Amino acid sequence: MIQVIELTKTYGATRAVSHLTFDVVPGQVTGFLGHNGAGKSTTMRMVLGLHAPTSGTALINGVRRRDLRDPMREVGAMLDAAEVQGGRSALAHLQALAYAGGIPRRRVVQVLEEVGLAGAARRRIAGFSQGMRQRLGIAAALLGDPGVLILDEPVNGLDPDGIRWLRTLLRSLAAEGRTVLLSSHLMTEMSLTADRLVIIGRGRLIEDTTTAALLARFQGEVLVRSPHADHLAAALEAAGATVRRAPGEGTPAASAPVPGAGGELLVTGLSAAATGDIALANGCAVHELATRRPSLEEAFMETTR
Numbered sequence: 001m002i003q004v005i006e007l008t009k010t011y012g013a014t015r016a017v018s019h020l021t022f023d024v025v026p027g028q029v030t031g032f033l034g035h036n037g038a039g040k041s042t043t044m045r046m047v048l049g050l051h052a053p054t055s056g057t058a059l060i061n062g063v064r065r066r067d068l069r070d071p072m073r074e075v076g077a078m079l080d081a082a083e084v085q086g087g088r089s090a091l092a093h094l095q096a097l098a099y100a101g102g103i104p105r106r107r108v109v110q111v112l113e114e115v116g117l118a119g120a121a122r123r124r125i126a127g128f129s130q131g132m133r134q135r136l137g138i139a140a141a142l143l144g145d146p147g148v149l150i151l152d153e154p155v156n157g158l159d160p161d162g163i164r165w166l167r168t169l170l171r172s173l174a175a176e177g178r179t180v181l182l183s184s185h186l187m188t189e190m191s192l193t194a195d196r197l198v199i200i201g202r203g204r205l206i207e208d209t210t211t212a213a214l215l216a217r218f219q220g221e222v223l224v225r226s227p228h229a230d231h232l233a234a235a236l237e238a239a240g241a242t243v244r245r246a247p248g249e250g251t252p253a254a255s256a257p258v259p260g261a262g263g264e265l266l267v268t269g270l271s272a273a274a275t276g277d278i279a280l281a282n283g284c285a286v287h288e289l290a291t292r293r294p295s296l297e298e299a300f301m302e303t304t305r
């Protein structure tokens with residue numbers, strides 16, 4: 001469990017984090033979202049005791065990071081995968097961390113296998129790709145088999161296989177009852193991985209909710225394609241809907257416009273059923289009718305506007 005309580009951090013005239021309060025609960029993956037400079041990394045660093053808060057507190061399992069009895073076994077973190085010394089091998093790097101944290105050497109081999117780096121264990125980190133460095137950072141975070149994981153942009157540099165692997169790993173770690181907090185700019189990935197979302201803007205809390213609840217709050221649009229688009233648009237507007245024309249825009253059913261299928265309308269304020277009924281009542285043929293749910297990216301842009 002992570003508790004962020006009235007956390008504030010100022011750097012000179014910059015207030016990076018401002019009276020931020022939220023909990024990150026066990027058993028779920030919590031996504032930490034915000035635009036560049038919103039204060040995510042600063043918050044994570046304060047939770048990990050790397051930066052001192054100007055005011056407020058951050059607790060891991062009820063105490064500050066520095067008061068944890070066995071820190072590596074309680075919390076694992078990856079903040080900047082590029083920070084690692086390049087001259088060592090992955091094995092030597094993890095062995096040094098394990099030695100410092102009182103972790104048995106056999107655990108190093110286990111985490112190297114878990115992150116898919118067993119074959120590269122003796123290679124110098126300097127020659128690693130960004131994705132391999134990310135995997136090494138995740139291995140270091142997992143070394144102590146901790147109950148709390150804090151990962152800043154762990155997806156960066158991973159290829160599609162790597163992204164899928166990380167999603168499965170994080171979801172299974174949460175399913176084991178661990179507390180998982182990760183930041184990412186990849187919204188689609190976040191919507192697939194995170195159960196909960198904490199969204200901040202200019203250091204302040206904007207949203208602390210479930211992914212499903214956030215998406216449900218944003219009304220979907222109805223996409224309707226008709227050869228009588230102008231007539232239909234007028235009828236829908238008369239019924240109180242807001243109608244946008246979207247010629248050739250991607251749709252859930254087909255990414256290319258169907259030749260001769262008429263104009264495409266995006267309707268808000270009416271259900272697909274009501275849209276279809278109005279089309280029928282006005283003698284407008286309908287060639288396509290679908291509800292289009294907003295993406296997490298659209299919901300994020302809307303909440304942080």
Ligand SMILES: Nc1ncnc2c1ncn2[C@@H]1O[C@H](COP(=O)(O)OP(=O)(O)OP(=O)(O)O)[C@@H](O)[C@H]1O
Binds near residue numbers: 015041043
């Ligand atoms: N060490 C520092 N000294 C001065 N200002 C800092 C320092 N670290 C962060 N800041 C400032 O604090 C604000 C928050 O930065 P932070 O890196 O926490 O945001 P972020 O949400 O992690 O951004 P990004 O998504 O770009 O990584 C920014 O205005 C940044 O310039």
